[in-house]
Amino acid sequence: MAPRYGSLAWLSRCLLSAALVLVACAIATARFGQRLQLPAITSRDGALITLNRYVDEPTPDIVLVGSSLTFRLKEEYFATQRLRNLALAGGSPLTGLEIVVNQPKIPKLIVVETNILSRTADPALVARFSTSQHPHQIFFRPVRASVAAYENWMHAPPTHAQNERALQQLLDQPPSDFDNHVYLERARQQIDIEAPPAVVSDAVETLGRLVGALELRGARVLFLDMPCAQPIEEARFMRGMHEAVHKAFPDASRWLSIGLDRTELRWADGVHLDERSALLVSRYLDRIFSALQNP
Amino acid sequence: MSFTSWQFALFATIVFGVYYLPPFKPFQVQLLVAASIFFYGYGQPELLPLLAVAVCGTYLFLVLALRDRRWLPAGIVFNLALLAFFKYKFLLFDPNAPALVGVPIVDFLLRLPLPVGISFFVFHNISLLVDMTREKKAPPGLVDVFLYIIFFPQLVAGPITRAGMFIPQIEPKRFADITFIEAAKWILAGFFFKLYVANNLNEMTSYMDFPLYETLRTQDRWLLVILYSYQIYADFFGYSGIAIGLALLFGYRLPINFDLPYSSASFSEFWTRWHISLSAWLRTYLYIPLGGNRRGKFRTYVNLIIVMGLGGLWHGAGLGYLAWGLMHGVLLAVERPFLETIQSVKWAALRPLRIAVVFTCVTMLWIFFRLPNFDHALGYLAGMFTPSTNPNPPKLFYDLALLYSLPVIIQHLRVSSPVERRLAVWEPYLYGALGALAYLEAGPATAFIYFQF
Numbered sequence: 001m002a003p004r005y006g007s008l009a010w011l012s013r014c015l016l017s018a019a020l021v022l023v024a025c026a027i028a029t030a031r032f033g034q035r036l037q038l039p040a041i042t043s044r045d046g047a048l049i050t051l052n053r054y055v056d057e058p059t060p061d062i063v064l065v066g067s068s069l070t071f072r073l074k075e076e077y078f079a080t081q082r083l084r085n086l087a088l089a090g091g092s093p094l095t096g097l098e099i100v101v102n103q104p105k106i107p108k109l110i111v112v113e114t115n116i117l118s119r120t121a122d123p124a125l126v127a128r129f130s131t132s133q134h135p136h137q138i139f140f141r142p143v144r145a146s147v148a149a150y151e152n153w154m155h156a157p158p159t160h161a162q163n164e165r166a167l168q169q170l171l172d173q174p175p176s177d178f179d180n181h182v183y184l185e186r187a188r189q190q191i192d193i194e195a196p197p198a199v200v201s202d203a204v205e206t207l208g209r210l211v212g213a214l215e216l217r218g219a220r221v222l223f224l225d226m227p228c229a230q231p232i233e234e235a236r237f238m239r240g241m242h243e244a245v246h247k248a249f250p251d252a253s254r255w256l257s258i259g260l261d262r263t264e265l266r267w268a269d270g271v272h273l274d275e276r277s278a279l280l281v282s283r284y285l286d287r288i289f290s291a292l293q294n295p
Numbered sequence: 296m297s298f299t300s301w302q303f304a305l306f307a308t309i310v311f312g313v314y315y316l317p318p319f320k321p322f323q324v325q326l327l328v329a330a331s332i333f334f335y336g337y338g339q340p341e342l343l344p345l346l347a348v349a350v351c352g353t354y355l356f357l358v359l360a361l362r363d364r365r366w367l368p369a370g371i372v373f374n375l376a377l378l379a380f381f382k383y384k385f386l387l388f389d390p391n392a393p394a395l396v397g398v399p400i401v402d403f404l405l406r407l408p409l410p411v412g413i414s415f416f417v418f419h420n421i422s423l424l425v426d427m428t429r430e431k432k433a434p435p436g437l438v439d440v441f442l443y444i445i446f447f448p449q450l451v452a453g454p455i456t457r458a459g460m461f462i463p464q465i466e467p468k469r470f471a472d473i474t475f476i477e478a479a480k481w482i483l484a485g486f487f488f489k490l491y492v493a494n495n496l497n498e499m500t501s502y503m504d505f506p507l508y509e510t511l512r513t514q515d516r517w518l519l520v521i522l523y524s525y526q527i528y529a530d531f532f533g534y535s536g537i538a539i540g541l542a543l544l545f546g547y548r549l550p551i552n553f554d555l556p557y558s559s560a561s562f563s564e565f566w567t568r569w570h571i572s573l574s575a576w577l578r579t580y581l582y583i584p585l586g587g588n589r590r591g592k593f594r595t596y597v598n599l600i601i602v603m604g605l606g607g608l609w610h611g612a613g614l615g616y617l618a619w620g621l622m623h624g625v626l627l628a629v630e631r632p633f634l635e636t637i638q639s640v641k642w643a644a645l646r647p648l649r650i651a652v653v654f655t656c657v658t659m660l661w662i663f664f665r666l667p668n669f670d671h672a673l674g675y676l677a678g679m680f681t682p683s684t685n686p687n688p689p690k691l692f693y694d695l696a697l698l699y700s701l702p703v704i705i706q707h708l709r710v711s712s713p714v715e716r717r718l719a720v721w722e723p724y725l726y727g728a729l730g731a732l733a734y735l736e737a738g739p740a741t742a743f744i745y746f747q748f
Contacts, residue, residue, distance in 0.1 A: 005476070005723060007475040007476055009723075010475075010476045010479075010722075010723045011475060011476070011479060011723070012723075013723035013724055013727065014479065014483075014723040014724070014726050014727040014730070015727060016724075016727065017723065017724040017725075017726075017727025017728050017731070018727035018728065018730045018731040019727075019731075020727075021727070021728050021731035021732070021735070022731050022734070022735070025731075025735055139734075139735050140735075141735055141736055142732075142735065142736070143695075143698050143699075143732075143736050144695075144736065147692060147694050147695050147698065150694060151692065151694070178684065183509075186506070268685065268687060269510065269685070274687060275687060
């Protein structure tokens with residue numbers, strides 16, 4: 001016969017059990033820390049993991065900030081050491097740039113993607129990652145952490161040699177023949193509008209302020225127009241943004257130029273580089289960084 | 296003010312703390328009405344006059360209808376007109392347009408947002424008018440009517456309580472009568488299903504948005520539809536559980552809204568298990584007045600389709616909602632002639648098979664809820680049957696999907712009574728752990744899905 005608890009006994013046991021679970025998770029956090037990288041389900045999750053790592057680890061030499069266009073340039077594509085990509089899918093380059101500015105130590109070189117500056121910086125992300133004492137989770141998340149441990153165990157990151165082999169295989173393949181014209185046309189229609197002048201001028205002003213702050217502290221800041229499909233580059237919004245930023249920063253030595261053969265590049269969804277193209281751009285940037293580091 | 300916000304926790308604690316204090320005992324109803332007005336006005340103060348007009352107008356029609364029954368239809372039309380105006384005006388007007396009709400007061404009304412919970416309090420109003428007129432008793436006091444319609448646990452998304460069930464409960468409440476264990480179980484289960492299951496699954500099902508879903512692999516499109524099916528259940532079950540638990544703390548018993556709907560072996564059974572209070576309302580106030588099943592087979596089928604179609608439109612002004620309701624109506628009509636024969640077949644494997652068929656159909660139809668744009672919903676459906684071509688599809692973690700869905704699956708497995716009795720000793724510990732897990736593993740905050748209706 002199951003016991004029938006009185007209300008007080010039932011609620012006390014319930015509270016005790018909840019407290020025990022919380023204490024166990026707090027102890028687990030103290031014991032294991034925040035080392036386990038939780039699986040990213042959405043782009044925002046991915047951004048949190050990237051930014052957590054940036055503020056937790058030693059300051060890199062080179063940082064890329066940008067939108068989803070630059071997000072495709074995975075760090076493992078680069079041969080350059082001590083490089084971090086803080087581009088945020090669905091986010092603004094200004095978010096990453098502001099977080100970099102707010103850190104006590106800054107990288108030597110910061111590359112800013114300027115294609116999509118219309119989005120303002122994400123104040124929540126900037127606030128969360130703008131101090132050296134960014135808030136840590138007090139409690140271990142048992143389900144997420146278990147899945148992360150399982151995923152890390154089942155799909156351990158490839159070794160450098162394995163990675164190199166896979167990337168070389170990708171480079172050896174011909175460019176994709178995927179027909180993207182439906183996606184390309186849809187994307188073009190969405191951005192074939194005039195960029196609101198106030199938005200553009202605000203973005204350029206903010207960019208100038210952040211770049212000035214970084215340069216005052218001795219960093220070098222370079223700008224990058226990520227290569228896009230021709231109809232996208234010719235859309236009114238992109239053209240307007242391009243002209244405004246180049247007008248504000250006319251010094252050609254500030255601009256990185258991607259001199260790749262455009263026929264080699266593909267944008268599967270109409271806007272973002274596919275894996276092979278992103279690898280080609282990354283390798284091209286590697287050569288530029290190498291030249292800058294060893295003039 | 297969402298049930299999952301700290302503001303609501305503070306609000307509910309203060310109201311509960313004051314409610315049973317001896318000086319406030321004579322004013323318990325007034326206190327709950329004042330608290331409910333504050334709760335509603337906290338998010339949309341500009342819509343409080345509308346709430347007052349709806350309740351006072353309904354009360355006026357009730358008093359008139361009790362003298363002369365011919366006022367009853369006028370009262371129902373008044374409420375349906377309110378619902379139709381606020382819910383369907385956006386079909387005809389763009390609220391952001393610089394000029395609407397040019398009459399300032401009308402323009403002001405046209406620009407008002409959709410009042411949260413309007414679908415629910417209008418149904419309460421109609422229930423009040425019909426039940427009270429039918430019983431021909433003296434009308435309840437205006438404050439009691441206010442409490443019935445705007446009682447804060449059920450104001451925004453139900454359960455839809457019939458006046459005949461709620462109003463007799465309005466009497467002085469004693470602290471000693473609170474069923475604390477039952478209330479705690481409902482509230483903890485509600486928060487667990489909302490925070491752990493629904494909010495975490497929402498992170499995954501966000502890939503069902505247009506045009507994101509086009510990047511998914513075909514099998515992931517199927518997976519996400521199933522996950523959305525679990526999410527919408529967990530979200531609404533969670534809300535209803537919290538509402539029932541909170542109401543118990545204040546001495547009121549609200550109707551149960553869900554009874555393991557995904558274990559239904561027929562569509563008619565599904566509608567006795569899913570959003571039970573809405574199904575009961577539609578049956579009582581729409582299906583039966585339309586003639587129900589008393590006017591021959593063909594008329595019964597037509598009635599079913601009409602009622603479900605209107606039930607779909609009640610959710611929102613869109614072709615997708617209408618299609619969702621009509622298709623449920625068609626499924627009910629199609630199964631009706633065969634139901635008796637199927638139920639008479641004694642084959643053990645048949646029931647699981649029937650459950651699978653009902654779950655699959657119900658789940659596929661949720662696409663019209665997730666994507667109210669009809670073209671997008673059709674695009675998603677088509678994508679479930681065509682191979683995906685995207686070379687870089689997003690990666691979904693199947694293990695996480697399973698872990699977040701598990702509570703819904705386990706709940707529907709129906710633990711047998713002997714096992715349940717043996718587990719009873721662990722019940723308080725289990726609920727405590729669920730509460731802790733809801734806090735630890737809460738997904739990013741999102742509004743309850745049914746708040747939009």
